[in-house]
Amino acid sequence: MLKIVLGNKKYSSWSLRPWLALKITGAPFEEQVVPLDMPDTAQNIRKYSPSGRVPALIDGALTVWDSIAICEYLNEKFPQAGLWPADAAQRARARSVSAEMHSGFMNLRNDCSMRIVEQRPYKPLRAETQADVDRIVAIWNECLEKGGPWLFGAKPCAADCMYAPVVSRFRTYSIPVSGAAKAYVDHVWAWPVLQEWVAAARAETLRAKFHED
Ligand SMILES: N[C@@H](CCC(=O)N[C@@H](CS)C(=O)NCC(=O)O)C(=O)O
Known part of the structure; x- marks a missing residue:
C-alpha cells in the first residue's frame, strides 16, 4: 500500500x-x-x-x-x-500556477504560516505580503473566468491542492477577498477531504514550538 x-x-x-x-x-x-x-x-x-x-x-x-x-x-x-487537466494548454497553465506557488510567495509563507485550525482578526499586511496576496487573487480570478468552481473547471486538480494551504491562510488571517476569489476560498474550504484534514489537525495533540511561537 x-x-x-x-x-x-x-x-x-x-x-x-x-x-x-x-x-x-x-x-x-x-x-x-x-x-x-x-x-x-x-x-x-x-x-x-x-x-x-x-x-x-x-x-x-x-x-x-x-x-x-x-x-x-x-x-x-x-x-x-485527472490530477492535471486533460487539455494540453490548460495542463500547461495548471503546471505554471502550481510551480509559481511552489517556488514563490515567500512573504506570505513567512508572515502567515499555515495554522489551519486557527482564526485571527485581520491585521494589515506588509506591502510585499499584500503583493503576494494580490498576485494569488489575480491567478485565481484568471483561472476562474472559465466558470470554476475549481481553478481548472468542474473537478479539483493538482493546482487546487497546491493552493489549498493558501485558502487556509486567507481564512486564518482573515485576509479579505471578494468576488470569484471569495467564492473559490469558500468552495475549497468546504471541500470534504480538506475538512477531513482539518478535523485530524484539530485532534492533534503534538506541539511544534517553532511553528507556534
Ligand atoms: N519543497 C518542499 C518543502 C518541504 C518542507 O519544507 N517541509 C517542511 C515541513 S512543511 C519540513 O520538512 N521541515 C523539516 C523540519 O521542520 O525539520 C516540498 O514542496 O515538499
Whole structure:
C-alpha cells in the first residue's frame, strides 16, 4: 500500500498538498506523521525522506519526495484521476500556477504560516505580503473566468491542492477577498477531504514550538 509521510497537520502546508492529491486518486494509503520541531525531527524524517523534509511518498521500494514531484508521480500512476487537466494548454497553465506557488510567495509563507485550525482578526499586511496576496487573487480570478468552481473547471486538480494551504491562510488571517476569489476560498474550504484534514489537525495533540511561537 502507498504510504505518505507528513508533518503535523496543523502546520505542514507542504504535506497537505500531495495528501489532497492522493485523496483525489481514491487510492488507499497509510499515513505516517513525523512530529516537527522536536530534537529528533531531522533524524526521524531522514528515515523516510532523503531531503530531510516532508512530505515523502513511499511506493514499495520507491521513495518520492517534494510535494510537486509527488503530485506528478501520482498523476502518472493514476492517469484516470485527472490530477492535471486533460487539455494540453490548460495542463500547461495548471503546471505554471502550481510551480509559481511552489517556488514563490515567500512573504506570505513567512508572515502567515499555515495554522489551519486557527482564526485571527485581520491585521494589515506588509506591502510585499499584500503583493503576494494580490498576485494569488489575480491567478485565481484568471483561472476562474472559465466558470470554476475549481481553478481548472468542474473537478479539483493538482493546482487546487497546491493552493489549498493558501485558502487556509486567507481564512486564518482573515485576509479579505471578494468576488470569484471569495467564492473559490469558500468552495475549497468546504471541500470534504480538506475538512477531513482539518478535523485530524484539530485532534492533534503534538506541539511544534517553532511553528507556534
Ligand atoms: N519543497 C518542499 C518543502 C518541504 C518542507 O519544507 N517541509 C517542511 C515541513 S512543511 C519540513 O520538512 N521541515 C523539516 C523540519 O521542520 O525539520 C516540498 O514542496 O515538499
